[in-house]
Amino acid sequence: MNPTASMTLLQISVMAILQTIAVLIFIFIVVPLTTFAERKVLGYVQDRLGSVRLAGHLVGFTGWMNRVMWGMGRLPFVSILRGLPQFIGDIVKLFVKEDIVPEKSDHFIFRIAPAISMIASVAVFAGISFYPGALFTFPKAVPIVGGLPFTGFISNMNIGLLFILGVSSVGVYGIVLGGWASNSRFPLLGGLRSAAQIVSYEVPLTLSLMAPVILTGTLNFNDMTRKLSTEMPLVATPLLFVGFFIYLTCGFAETNRLPFDMPEAENELVAGFHTEYAGMRFGFFYLAEYINMIVVSALASSFFLGGPFLLPFGLHRFILHVPVIGPPSAIWFVAKILFLLFVYIWVRGTIPRYRYDQVMAIAWKYLIPFTLVLLMLAAIIRYAA
Amino acid sequence: MFKNEEMEINMGPQHPSTHGVLRLKLKLDGEVVKHCRPVIGYLHRGVEKICENQTFFQGQVWTDRMDYTSAVANNLGWAEAVEKLFGISVPRRAKYIRTMLNEFNRVASHLVWLGTHAMDIGALTVFLYTFREREDILDIFEAFCGARLTTTAFRIGGLREDLPPGIEKQIRAFLAKFLDCLNEYETLLTENRIWKKRTIGTGLLNSADAIAMGVTGPVLRAAGVPFDVRKAFPYASYAEMDFEVPTRTEGDNYARYLVRLAEMRQSHRIIQQCLDGLPEGPVMAKIPRILRSEVNEVYHPTEAPKGELGYYLVGEKGSLNPYRFHVRGPGFINLQALPMMVKGGLVADCIATIGTLDVVLGEIDR
Numbered sequence: 001m002n003p004t005a006s007m008t009l010l011q012i013s014v015m016a017i018l019q020t021i022a023v024l025i026f027i028f029i030v031v032p033l034t035t036f037a038e039r040k041v042l043g044y045v046q047d048r049l050g051s052v053r054l055a056g057h058l059v060g061f062t063g064w065m066n067r068v069m070w071g072m073g074r075l076p077f078v079s080i081l082r083g084l085p086q087f088i089g090d091i092v093k094l095f096v097k098e099d100i101v102p103e104k105s106d107h108f109i110f111r112i113a114p115a116i117s118m119i120a121s122v123a124v125f126a127g128i129s130f131y132p133g134a135l136f137t138f139p140k141a142v143p144i145v146g147g148l149p150f151t152g153f154i155s156n157m158n159i160g161l162l163f164i165l166g167v168s169s170v171g172v173y174g175i176v177l178g179g180w181a182s183n184s185r186f187p188l189l190g191g192l193r194s195a196a197q198i199v200s201y202e203v204p205l206t207l208s209l210m211a212p213v214i215l216t217g218t219l220n221f222n223d224m225t226r227k228l229s230t231e232m233p234l235v236a237t238p239l240l241f242v243g244f245f246i247y248l249t250c251g252f253a254e255t256n257r258l259p260f261d262m263p264e265a266e267n268e269l270v271a272g273f274h275t276e277y278a279g280m281r282f283g284f285f286y287l288a289e290y291i292n293m294i295v296v297s298a299l300a301s302s303f304f305l306g307g308p309f310l311l312p313f314g315l316h317r318f319i320l321h322v323p324v325i326g327p328p329s330a331i332w333f334v335a336k337i338l339f340l341l342f343v344y345i346w347v348r349g350t351i352p353r354y355r356y357d358q359v360m361a362i363a364w365k366y367l368i369p370f371t372l373v374l375l376m377l378a379a380i381i382r383y384a385a
Numbered sequence: 386m387f388k389n390e391e392m393e394i395n396m397g398p399q400h401p402s403t404h405g406v407l408r409l410k411l412k413l414d415g416e417v418v419k420h421c422r423p424v425i426g427y428l429h430r431g432v433e434k435i436c437e438n439q440t441f442f443q444g445q446v447w448t449d450r451m452d453y454t455s456a457v458a459n460n461l462g463w464a465e466a467v468e469k470l471f472g473i474s475v476p477r478r479a480k481y482i483r484t485m486l487n488e489f490n491r492v493a494s495h496l497v498w499l500g501t502h503a504m505d506i507g508a509l510t511v512f513l514y515t516f517r518e519r520e521d522i523l524d525i526f527e528a529f530c531g532a533r534l535t536t537t538a539f540r541i542g543g544l545r546e547d548l549p550p551g552i553e554k555q556i557r558a559f560l561a562k563f564l565d566c567l568n569e570y571e572t573l574l575t576e577n578r579i580w581k582k583r584t585i586g587t588g589l590l591n592s593a594d595a596i597a598m599g600v601t602g603p604v605l606r607a608a609g610v611p612f613d614v615r616k617a618f619p620y621a622s623y624a625e626m627d628f629e630v631p632t633r634t635e636g637d638n639y640a641r642y643l644v645r646l647a648e649m650r651q652s653h654r655i656i657q658q659c660l661d662g663l664p665e666g667p668v669m670a671k672i673p674r675i676l677r678s679e680v681n682e683v684y685h686p687t688e689a690p691k692g693e694l695g696y697y698l699v700g701e702k703g704s705l706n707p708y709r710f711h712v713r714g715p716g717f718i719n720l721q722a723l724p725m726m727v728k729g730g731l732v733a734d735c736i737a738t739i740g741t742l743d744v745v746l747g748e749i750d751r
Contacts, residue, residue, distance in 0.1 A: 046513040185394045189416070189732075258507055259579055352579045353507025355733040356416055 007148070014144050019154045023125045030337070031290045032087035038345045039083065045349035051083030065089050094283035102182060102276050109181035114277065114284035117174025120167055121291040127164040128298050129153035131308050131330040132222040152308070152330050153222065160221035161213065165206055168254075168295060171288060172198040178285070179273035190272030193356055198254060200360055204367035205250035211243050211371075211378040212303045225307040229328075232314035233385050239377055240313040244304035246371055248340075251296035253359065255289060258348045260359050293344055294337060301336035308333045391419055396735075398427045404501065404739065405746035407720075416731045421724040425717075428750035436710045441467045441676045442541060444707070449535035452716065452748035454497045456536045457490035457526070458689040464539040465620055466685035466696035471541075471676055479543035479668040480622040485556075485659035486529065486538055487621065488652040492563075493522040494690035494743075495645050495652075499570060502642070502740035506583050511573055518566050521559050528552045541676065543669035556660055563653055567646065574642075584639035588726045588738030591636050598722040602692025602715050604742060607644040608636035614688035625662075626655050638734075641741040677703050691715040691743050716742075717749045 007015075036051065043050020053069055054062045065085055073082040101110055131152025140146045157163055172195060179191020213219060215236055216227040228240070253260040274285045305312040308328035311319060320326050354362070397408035406427035412420035432451055436444040444467075448459040461483055468475060475483075496515040503511035523533040528549055530538045538544075574580045590600070595608040605612055613630040615623040631647030633640035678700030686695040692715025701708035719742050726742075727735040 042509070046510045047517060048513055185392060189394075189413075193416075261507070349510050350573070351508065351577060352503065352574075352583060353733075354579055355583055355731060357731060358582055 011144060011148060015148060015150075016154070018145065019151070020126075022150075023154055024122070026130075027122065027125065027291060027294065030294055030341075031287060032084070034290050034293065034341050035087055035090070036081075036084045037342065038348075039086070041342065041345045042349050045346070051086045053083075054086060054089045061092065062089065091283070094280045097279035099279040099281060100276075102184070105183045105276065106181040109177050110276075111281070113174045113178035113181060114281045114288075115174070116177065117171050117288040118284040118291075120171035120174065121288045121295060124164050124168045124295045126154045127157055127160045127167070127221060128295070129156070129160070129221045129225065129302070129307075130333050132226055132328060135330065156220065156222055159219050161209065161219045161224065164221075164295075164299065165209070168292070169198075169202055171292065174285070174288065175273050178277065182273070182276040184276050187273045187275045190275070194256065194273060197256075197260065197359060200363040201250045201253040201367075204246065204363055204371045205254055207368065207371035207375055208243050208247040208250060209299070209303060211239060211374050214375065214378040214382050215239075217382070221302065225302045225309070228303060228314055229306045229309035229311070229316040230320055231317065233381065236378075236381055237313045237315060239374060239381065240304050243374055244300060244313070246367060246374070247300055247304060248296075248343075250363075250367060251300060252344070252347070253363070255292045255296055257289075257293065257344055259351050259354050261353060293341060297337045297340035297344075298333075300340055301333060305336045306332070307336070404744055407739070407744060407746055407749075409735070411732070411735065413732065416733075418727050418730055418732060418735050421727050421735065423720055423723055425720070425746070425749050428746045430751065432751040433710050433712060437707055440705045441678075441707065444710070445539070445541075446535075446537050449537055450747060451712065451714065451751055452494075452689065452691065452694075452745045453534060454745055455490050455494040455690045456534060457486050457538050458494070458687065458694065460537060460539050461487050461621065462685060462687040462689065462694050462696050464541055465687065466683055466698050467541050467676070469685050470678060470681055470683045470698050470700055471672075473542050473670055473672055475543050475670055476667045477622070477664045478547075478666045479670075481659050481663050482544060482548060482668065483539060484621040484623060484626065485656050486526070488655045488659070489522050489525060491652045491690045492649050493519050495649050496522075498645060498740075498743045502737070502743075503574060505736050505740045506580065508573060508580070511570055514566070514570060514573075518563065525552065525555055525559065528555060540669065542672040543667070545669070547668050553660065556656070560653060560657055560660075564650070567649060571646065575646075581639060583733070583737060584637065584642060584741075585635075586637050587730060587734040588638045588641075588741060589636055590722055590726050594725060595636070595722065598725070599718045600692070600722050602688070602690070602719065603641055603644045603648060604692065604719050604722070606630065606632045607640035609634035614686045614693050618686055620685070620687055622659070626658055628655050638737050638741045645743075675705065677705060678707070686713070689715055691745070691748070692719055712751060714748045714751065716744045720744055720749055
């Protein structure tokens with residue numbers, strides 16, 4: 001949404017709500033798809049079927065779901081999506097499970113910790129832009145918002161990136177507090193690991209995003225994406241290429257995914273910080289993790305892979321005026337996000353887990369010095385250009 | 386408010402990677418293991434005492450249930466120990482088949498180990514790959530004796546039946562693809578930087594300590610001691626087989642990993658030789674329907690997948706069952722070395738070390 005002086009307060013409020021709902025719908029379409037893809041892609045990597053049916057009975061809800069999935073499996077093309085309804089089963093299960101709060105835990109903090117994680121990861125989307133302009137304009141006939149553009153972003157903040165980094169780092173509080181409030185030893189270890197890991201990786205993650213900031217000279221999400229794709233000198237391409245991999249590495253660590261899934265390293269710490277959680281409270285942590293994956297993928301694809309512009313690493317300016325593939329499109333952006341989510345799953349199926357101290361060593365000994373060099377090079381390019 | 390103290394943490398008996406019901410009392414300083422004390426007995430069934438109240442024929446069934454990933458190797462030790470006690474000589478063909486199945490069991494056991502160990506370190510995929518191949522081995526067991534896990538594969542004096550028709554084809558098909566499968570696992574792990582970082586230099590056990598603790602099997606051989614019961618005190622038809630005893634000198638988790646992988650390749654060789662040189666003849670010796678023991682005692686060591694599995698049997702005059710039965714379980718004795726190996730390491734190393742010790746609690750607790 002781009003509020004202008006001519007819009008009334010009512011129009012601004014309604015547009016803000018509509019745009020927020022649109023992004024929430026996007027999130028809650030992509031999250032189930034990601035969990036489904038995780039099951040299927042891992043299944044493919046591991047030489048097994050992946051998700052095809054629900055465990056349990058032939059009667060009742062699970063029986064009905066199983067019949068639906070069985071039917072899907074018999075249809076052409078739809079059959080690859082067999083197993084997708086399992087997500088509904090997951091959600092139902094999480095909602096109907098008993099919500100256990102351990103007696104010796106700190107009840108209040110224990111209850112709000114998942115909400116902190118969840119809110120922080122969803123709120124980040126306020127700063128993310130899917131498309132730099134209007135996706136469509138409401139017809140005049142529509143009440144209140146008639147004639148107004150529906151943009152590909154919720155808000156076009158001048159400090160967009162700062163907002164994103166600030167809000168996303170709040171999520172770690174959920175993990176730390178959840179681990180601590182459980183008053184149990186494995187979650188405590190998980191929470192502490194998480195605190196150390198996420199705080200450490202925040203530094204190289206932010207520094208690697210500072211290179212694009214220096215190159216473009218702005219923190220505005222839309223301006224950054226556009227300038228990175230269309231106005232960069234060719235020398236910036238290798239820099240963005242390296243920066244992409246550094247950012248992605250840090251992103252893996254930030255989202256606690258293999259090979260850096262220290263806080264919940266299930267073979268060491270049982271289930272890490274959420275060992276004591278059950279039902280939908282656990283579900284919130286779970287959702288927050290997947291939403292964070294989307295956030296990291298969205299940032300990586302905006303700043304390094306060109307975002308709504310097709311070609312990555314600032315190469316798009318060569319084809320900017322070609323029809324069809326030249327103009328920006330939200331489709332490219334979403335496609336890049338989905339590809340990066342696939343990479344997440346792919347990595348999970350392939351490599352083992354680092355040890356805790358090794359994870360920290362990578363951040364402090366390798367990534368931070370490397371990103372500082374990158375930052376310096378970015379400054380030189382900026383100065384020379 | 387800010388106290389600096391060690392945290393005592395109970396790892397197990399319900400924990401995803403203590404391989405059953407092992408319980409470790411760990412004292413942690415941050416993430417560093419200061420002290421480790423294994424607590425065992427959660428799976429104690431009194432197998433040894435039960436066997437003393439069973440006839441020699443019945444006892445074998447209980448050995449299946451000790452180390453349930455290597456039931457055939459347990460059966461072999463029991464059968465040979467009883468045969469030694471009664472002076473029964475087994476036909477050569479039966480010995481060959483026993484050797485072959487024993488090596489299959491070694492591969493199956495090592496595959497379970499590799500899968501679970503890799504999963505402990507976070508490589509999820511290897512687990513499903515190894516269980517795919519293990520499935521083929523279990524199919525072979527099923528074709529041979531009808532059971533997949535608790536096989537009770539052999540009889541005192543030989544085998545109940547000869548190899549069933551068609552099993553040779555099944556075995557050859559497995560042998561033809563197995564080396565490729567091993568290479569596939571190695572592609573995922575052996576040169577993987579993360580895998581190396583996690584396993585090299587962790588869980589160290591030098592040869593002197595290993596010998597002092599009575600450690601046997603791949604754990605001992607990875608510490609540089611080339612002791613293998615199959616070579617040192619050949620049993621079944623191992624004396625006729627041509628194979629090597631792989632050893633490493635590092636004594637860390639990575640060395641144990643490499644030793645076990647090399648052992649699987651050697652097992653492949655032995656199975657091939659057994660199948661190619663399978664002699665003709667009967668598979669069962671003439672033995673009395675009822676075995677009544679004399680006053681006699683026998684200790685029979687065998688090389689189970691996890692190490693030296695020794696059966697100590699004492700006979701009683703005229704008795705149908707052993708007077709005393711004792712098992713020298715490899716896992717039980719190898720586990721003694723665990724506190725020494727994990728001290729000063731991190732929690733994650735502790736998990737990796739439990740993995741490479743390859744403990745099966747059914748055998749440790751008996």
